[in-house]
Amino acid sequence: MRYVARRLMHSLLLLAGVSVLSFVFSELAPGDYYSELQAEGRVSAATLSALRSQNGLDRPLPLRYAIWLRSVAHGEFGYSLAYQGPVGPLLAQRIPGTLLLTCLSTGLAWLLALPIGVWSAANRGYQYDTILKVSLSILLSIPELLLAIILLAIAVQTGWLPAGGMHSPGGGSLIDLLRHLAIPVTVLTLGLLPVLIRHVRSAVSEAMGSAFALAAAAHGIPRRRLLLRHVLPVALNPLISLLGLSLGSLLSASLLVEVLVGWPGLGPLFLEAIFARDFAVVLGVVMVSTSFLIAGNLVADLLLYRADPRIRV
């Protein structure tokens, strides 16, 4: 339990660090929320500076950071200039969408990668394995965005699946949700799958070649049980670490896919805020993403602690 407490402490420090860095980067980036207006030239300089000082944009960086921290403490997470309201509720509205997509895709990818990877390791060198390897390489080289566009185009042409969004008007049932989920989840899962399968295959292969696997075979343990009950638990060790990492890469990919498909998650919000330089929202999304990542890695580390007794000495 002390371990968990220590990790949570580290996580808080990490989050604080990320927020500081983000603030510093925002300062370095040219322009602020009102730069657009300024560029258009229709608003007078006096009005602009009045707007800026009203919203605290002219205050020094540390002070702005302190104000933001206080806002976080109150649960508001800053103030969005575009939406003219606290950032917190905006995030809360969008988080479930991203969470659903990310968790579903990660789960599905791993659920597929494990059996396929194990099968591939057990059947190394055979015809079907070679076909698999080639297909995966091809899949790996297709950018996710391209995949998304292709699927969307097919959806529009055939009308089998809705071409974006989360709900159809008048819909709201589970089936409707699943139909809308189909394309983004497929894209994300296919994007992650080749890498995962490779890792599963190599971890299982290595474990299969070790002395204890030979010993178990010598004792007459049937091949299938040997693979699942003896080899896989040992192979899981490096794979659990990979789980934490895969969550991170999936998260980044999902933000892009959400935008393309029109899925109401953090992605579109994020992109909008970046273009508008609505910095509070940008920071809010970054914080949420970082928390996801930290949580994912923490879960992975705890799983590892549970799965591998050698770590616990």
Place this chain on the structure above:
Amino acid sequence: MGSDAVLTVRGLSKTYSQRRWWGGTVPGIRALHDINFTVARGRTLAVVGPSGSGKTTLARCLAGLEQPEAGEIQFAGAPVEIQLIFQQPAASLNPRFSAAEVVEEPLVIQRRGSKPERRDRAALALERVGLSRTILGRRSHQLSGGERQRLAIARALIVEPKLIVLDESLSGLDIRLQEHIARLLADLQSRLGISYILITHDLGLASRLAAEIAVLDGGHIVDCAPPADLESRSTHPATRELIAASKVLAV
């Protein structure tokens, strides 16, 4: 600390514990209790005992791989060159290194000598342990178990340390080879004044090489005497058992 003692160990104790995954601890296994001994310069101390007596724990504490929770280990003079040779050489050899790189590694780490010099010393070290120069280019997985063990010894010898701790390093070797290496180690000792701590379960080997034998049983040193006197001075049943059994199996 005596003037010609290279190593003094006092009151050394070490316990291992295992944590459960939900946070509790399983009570520990006391591996070493209050160990005391001295190793003189240019002499060999053998630590013999069955598996589970704490021999490997002792070796690891000496090498600094484990932190004892009580007692102290004092080396005379600083820096002291100490090398540790393990029980399972295959595990201690980097599989990506060629044999030459393995043997040269200590020199590389300490930045001693130029590349050709290192090569020469490596070849020489290999010859000393009975390996031919043709091994130089091979990787460790291409060598037999015995060859790998000799390679590990060659690596330790290359820096000509003051103290070498050998943790069952000669156990996997053929009798003929064991004799050869034992003679080599004795030769190096008389020429260079290297001290050895020989950790082994083989009483015969210990008797041939060591000036003094310490018998370890259940984490305690139960008897300590020169080989010739061990039988007459032994007080502990573990020692007597060891001596009797060794006689039966002697070649």
Place this chain on the structure above:
Amino acid sequence: MASEPVLEVRNLRVGLIGGHQILDGASFEIPKGSITGLFGDSGCGKSTLALALMGLLPPQRYRVEGEILLRGRDLLRLPESEVARVRGAEISLVLQDPLLALNPVLRVRTQIHEVLRAHQRTADPSSLLALAGLKEPHRVLEAYPHQLSGGERQRVTIAQALACRAPLVIADEPFTALDAPRVLELIGLFRRLRADAGVSFLLISHHPGVLAAAADTTFRMHGGILAAQTVSQERGHGV
């Protein structure tokens, strides 16, 4: 010998495909109920022989020819599925390095149970451990391999081989990590098992003194073939 030998090897040749020959016409017999020793320098192919007898040499890398007659059946002529059934049930192997031979993430209890299950036996794991000479079977059962001492691990691997209840047990260098009293104990164990359960043993070792004390007959492996040597011959030469 009145009864049939439990194992008869005729002209066994094992080579690396695209490489050198490891065994070049090895022939020997293990009489029923005997303890046979196999002596040879390290790297001479003793372990390869053991693996060949078990049918565990991958066919992509090794070329195996000759005859291995286990209770009359030639193992090299059987399909893999049959060999898998024979493995463990009629011939079992104790590997050389107990640390590597045990699964690092499973408890000992599970690992013994797995072997029992594979042969549909319901013996009590702790009795098997006690049979293999372990003094605290309950502590060992709950432990993971890395928590045990080298000697304890080895006895666990022996217990696993015993769990199979095979009439022939091959032990690859079982004595290497043991001190003299324990070696004698292990020899006693092998003798007891031979007497009580009629198990035959093939003991592989590079220590002539131990084989002299342990085995009825010892074969010496050199240059890919085996030659029989009697006990007194071993002692005399002192290698």
